[in-house]
Amino acid sequence: MRSDAQKNYDHLFEVGREVVAEQGADASMREVARRAGVGIGTLYRHFPSREALLDALLRKSFDQLTAKAGELEKVASTGNALVLWLREMVTLTHSHRGVISAMTVAIAEPDSALHASCVSMRASGSHLLARAQAQGEARLDIDGEDLFALVSALAWLNDQPLFASRVDRLFQLIASAILVQPAD
Incomplete structure (x- = not known):
């Protein structure tokens, strides 16, 4: 160009x-x-098209989030890395209001321009989860699909005026439900 x-x-x-x-x-x-x-x-x-613009915006954001997962692996405990990545993911969905449906379609549709970036982004979150699980810092009964579904739910709630003010609190509840609390 x-x-x-x-x-x-x-x-x-x-x-x-x-x-x-x-x-x-x-x-x-x-x-x-x-x-x-x-x-x-x-x-x-x-x-x-608007979809082409949205694809470009989201692809860049997803690629940055995937890179962020790699950075977090090097500087944070496995549980903290997972929660920090989830926070970044939620922030991404909040800054691209209304895109959660495009994300869910892209993951399920291999022909989507966003498919590879979405799959890579979701895999990076799944990898952080697996690391936290291996260290005993995250529940074993959660997988990458669950993480993506939880973030999707928070993104949808953020788009609803009635619930938007509760998203941070709900994020904390979800994070504490994912992480294993040390026994006293």
Whole structure:
């Protein structure tokens, strides 16, 4: 890609991230183009659909979350690494309001542009869980599917005005239910 085209792409990507953070997964492509100061055709040359923009945003976030799991393995206890990663995952879903359905579809659909990143991201969480379980720091009756389902539930709750204020408390409850408490 030419440097000017890359610059345009990067600018549209950042503006798209802002608009999606504000408006959620149904963000207006016209609003992205307006805020970026470009015509709608320019936006569509880089991102042919809202789904393409969302795919690009989520793929980058998922790849960063996968990398974060590797970093956490090196600096935190197995239980803490798992909880810190879960917190990052919940934060990701909160910053991309309404994307949980795209994530669940992508994991189940190998032809999705997001499939590989979603599977890799979920595998990194499963790996952190397995490490914590091997060290006796996490329950043995939970797997990666359960982790993903719990994060999905928290993401959905965060999108519901009635429950959004309780998400942090619920996260703490879930984290304490996953981790094994040392016997007194």
